[in-house]
Amino acid sequence: MLVLDGSQGEGGGQILRSALALSLVxxxxxxxxxxxxxxxxxxxxxxxxxxxxxxxxIGAAEVTGAAAGSGSLTFRPRRPRAGDYTxxxxxxxxxMLVLQTVLPPLMLADGPSRVTLEGGTHNPAAPPFDFLEKTxxxxxxxxxxxxxxxLLRPGFYPAGGGRCExxxxxxxxxxxxxxxxxxAIQARSGxxxxxxxxxxxxxxxxxxxxxxxxxxxxxxxIEERDDALGAGNVVIVxxxxxxVTEVASGFGERGVxxxxxxxxxxxxxxxxxxxxAPVGSHLADQLVLPLALAGxxxxxxxxxxxxxxxxxxxITKFLGPVVTAAEQRDGTLRVAxxxxx
Numbered sequence: 001m002l003v004l005d006g007s008q009g010e011g012g013g014q015i016l017r018s019a020l021a022l023s024l025v026x027x028x029x030x031x032x033x034x035x036x037x038x039x040x041x042x043x044x045x046x047x048x049x050x051x052x053x054x055x056x057x058i059g060a061a062e063v064t065g066a067a068a069g070s071g072s073l074t075f076r077p078r079r080p081r082a083g084d085y086t087x088x089x090x091x092x093x094x095x096m097l098v099l100q101t102v103l104p105p106l107m108l109a110d111g112p113s114r115v116t117l118e119g120g121t122h123n124p125a126a127p128p129f130d131f132l133e134k135t136x137x138x139x140x141x142x143x144x145x146x147x148x149x150x151l152l153r154p155g156f157y158p159a160g161g162g163r164c165e166x167x168x169x170x171x172x173x174x175x176x177x178x179x180x181x182x183x184a185i186q187a188r189s190g191x192x193x194x195x196x197x198x199x200x201x202x203x204x205x206x207x208x209x210x211x212x213x214x215x216x217x218x219x220x221x222i223e224e225r226d227d228a229l230g231a232g233n234v235v236i237v238x239x240x241x242x243x244v245t246e247v248a249s250g251f252g253e254r255g256v257x258x259x260x261x262x263x264x265x266x267x268x269x270x271x272x273x274x275x276x277a278p279v280g281s282h283l284a285d286q287l288v289l290p291l292a293l294a295g296x297x298x299x300x301x302x303x304x305x306x307x308x309x310x311x312x313x314x315i316t317k318f319l320g321p322v323v324t325a326a327e328q329r330d331g332t333l334r335v336a337x338x339x340x341x
Contacts, residue, residue, distance in 0.1 A: 001029045001030060001031055001074075001076075002023075002028055002029070002030040002031070002317060002318070003030070003031050003032075003033070004019055004030055004031070004032040004033070004314070004317065005032075005033065005034055006032045006033060006034040006035040006036060006037055006071070007034035007037035007038055008310065008313065009306060009309055009310030009313055010038065010306040010307055010309075010310045012036055012038065012039060012307075012310075013035075013036055013045075013047075013048050013051075013097065014285070014307055014310060014311060014314075015032070015035075015310060015314055016032060016035055016036075016044075016048055016051070016052075016073070017048075017051055017097060017100055017101045018289060018311055018314045018315070019032060019075075019314055019317075019318075020051060020052065020055040020075060020101050021055070021100075021101055021102070021103075021104040021105060021289065022104075022289070022314070022315065022318040022319070023055075023059075023061075023075055023077050023318070024055060024058065024059045024061075024077050024080050024102075024104070024105035025080075025104055025105050025108060025293060026318055026319070027077060027078075027079070028077075028318055029074075029075060029076040029077065030074075030075055031072070031073070031074045031075075032072065032073050032075075033071065033072045034071060034072075035048075035070065035071050035072065035073060036048070036071075037071070042071060043068070043069040043070055043071045044065075044066070044067065044068055044069060044070045044071075044073070045068065045093060046068055046089055046090055046091045046093050047089050047091070047093025047094050047095075047097055047098065047119065047120075049066055049067065049068055050087055050088070050089045050090070050093070050098050050119070051097060051098045051101040051102075052066045052073065052075070053066060053087070054085070054087045054098050054101060054102050055075070055077075055101055055102060055105075056075070056077075057085060057087075058080050058081055058083070058085065058102055058105060058106060058109075058113075059077035059078055059079070059080050059081070059105065060077070060078040060079075060081065061075055061076055061077040061078065062074075062075075062076040063075055063076075080105035080106065080108075080109050081109065082106065082109040082110060082111035082112060082113045082168075082170065083111075083113055083114075084113070084114045085102075085113065085114070085115045085116070086115075086116040086117075086118070087102075087115065087116070087117055087118070088117075088118035088119060089117075089118065089119030089120065089160065090118075090119070091119065091120075091160055092119065092120040092123065092155060092156070092157040092158050092159060092160030092161075093119050093120055093123070093160070094119065094120045094121075094123040094126035094127075095117035095118060095119035095120055095121060095155070095162060095164065096117075096120075096121060096123070096126055096127050096128065096129060096132060097126050097127075098117055098119070099115065099117055099132070099166060100127075100286070102115065103147070103166075103168070104289060104290065104293065106168045106170065107140070107144075107145035107147065107168055107170050107171065107174075108145075108170055108171065108172070108173075108174070108293070109168075109170045110170070111170070112167070112168060112169050112170065113167075113168045113170070114165065114166070114167050114168070115165070115166045115168065116163070116164075116165050116166075117163070117164050117165075117166065118155075118160075118161070118162065118163050119155055119160050119161075119162060120155045120156070120157060120160050120162055121151060121153075121154050121155045121156075121162035121163075121164055122154055122155065122156050122162070122193075122232060122234045122249075122251065123156075123157055123251075124157070124251045124253075127282060127286065128234065128236070128247075128249050129149070129151050129154070129162075129164060130236050130238075130247055130249065131247040131249065131282065131283075132149055133149050133151075134238060134245050134247050135244070135245050135246060135247045135283055136283065136286050136287075137149060138245065139177060139179065139244065139283075139287065140290060142175070142177055143171070143174045143175045143176075143177050143290055143294060143297075144171030144173065144174050144175050145168065145169060145170050145171045145174075146168075146169040147166060147167070147168050147169070148166070148167045149164060149165070149166045150164060150165045150166075151164050152164055152165060153227050153228065153229070154193075154195060154225050154227070154228045154232065155228065155229070156195060156228060156230055156231065156232020156233075156234070156251075157232070157251075158230065159228070159229045159230020159231070159232075160229070160230070161228070161229030161230065162228075162229075173294075174290055174293050174294035174295075175294065176294050176295075176296035176297035176337075176338075177287070177290070177291060177294065177297040177299070178297055178298055178299070179243060179244060179278050179279060179287075179298070179299040179300070180278065180298060180299060180300045180334070181243060181276075181278060181300075182241040182242070182243060182244060182276060182277070182278035183241045183242025183243040183244075183278075184241065184242050185239060185240070185241050186240050186241060186242060187238070187240040188215060188219055188237075188238065188239050188240065189219050189220070189221070189237070189238050190206065190209045190210075190213070190215070190219060190220045190221075190235070190236070190237045190238075190265075191220070191221050191222070191223055191235070191236045191237075191238075192205040192206050192209075192220075192221075192222050192223070192233070192234075192235050192236075192262075193222075193223045193224075193225060193232075193233065193234045193235075193236065194222070194223075194224055194225070194232075194233050194252075195224070195225040195226070195227075195228035195230070195231055195232045195233070196226070196228065196230065196231040196232075197231050197232070197233055197252070199222065199224060201233055201252065201258045202222040202223075202224075202233070202258075203222065204258040204259060204262075205233075205235050205258045205259070205261055205262040206220045206221075206222060206262075208258070208259045208262035208263065208266070209235070209237065209262045209265065209266055212262065212263065212266035212267075212270075213237075213266055213269060213270070232251075232252070233251065233252030233258075233261070234249055234250070234251050234252070235249065235250045235251075235252075235261055235262055235265045236248070236249045236265075237249075237265055237266075237268075237269050239269065239272065239273065241278065243278060244278045244279065244283075246269075246272050246280050246283070248265050248268040248269050248272065248280075249265065250262070250264045250265040250268075271302070272302070275302040275332065276330075276332075277300045277301050277302040277332045277333075278299065278300060279299045279300060279301040279302075280301070280302070281301065281302065281303070281305050281307075281308070283301075284299070284301040284305070284308050284333075284335065285305070285307045285308050285311055287299055287335075288308060288311050288312060288315065288323060288335060289311065289315065291323060291335065291337045292315045292319055292322050292323045292337055293319075294337060294338075295322060295337055295338045296337055296338040297336070297337050297338075298334060298335060298336035298337070299334075299335055300328070300332045300333065300334050300335075301332065301333050301335065302331075302332055302333070303331075303332075303333055304325060304327075304333050308325070308335075309325075312325060322337055322338060323335060323336070323337045324336055324337075
């Protein structure tokens, strides 16, 4: 049995989610201790428990330690099974991170699956639904699996209650992905979404984005969502290039001015555009696992992050040193699998 240290690297939930996904794909049982040991509230939170339960369901796994607050977990999987699944976080915790856990084994399963997820769809410190839909899943499609995600209802912190449906048409083997050039920019847009909050918040965010980014006014829009169960606000900017679409997001929170939310997103977008690397830091963390499972391919990203480094370490535990990350002369980082990228 593989033994993992949950406090290594950035010491967050990524270690657990990646371990669960890799365990299901490889059939390797593992034990993890010190789960989220570097976080202010260590141990499993509700969204992590749901991820474990989801992984156990699709892999008919034997599990011990799957409870809120638990610092240790043992996971013994069987063969992943395609099927129709529903997983509910039960809080505003990120449902998108639950999907991150079960998607790798289901996209390699022996039949199609449908996964319905309930919880947070737009959370700070987690990829929002829009990032998965516009950035990650189109790239995954180039590797073979077809994944269609539909947002049925947004879920914001603290109410949660979001709902989305994901249909997965698997592939027997992942094709290599090579993403080393961004290509010409084809479209760019910014959107401020408010749910049960004054429209003026979104108007201020859009005005600030337009000022900071210098784009034409027609590139920006406002969306009001009355179907959310609670109040929420998110700012989303998309930069569509020939080979990849980058999505940057920021979330409104109590006590933070609308202009500050917009400023943070604008800074992220400006930093992305200042580099010629096609893969942003959040996407790099998402892409490295399918790249490793494909055993070939490569991408360039702006810089090495703690999340990416930790992810690479976990992948090596399960698969061996199949992925390398090397700094380039231009300051970017090239991540490659199998030496054939």
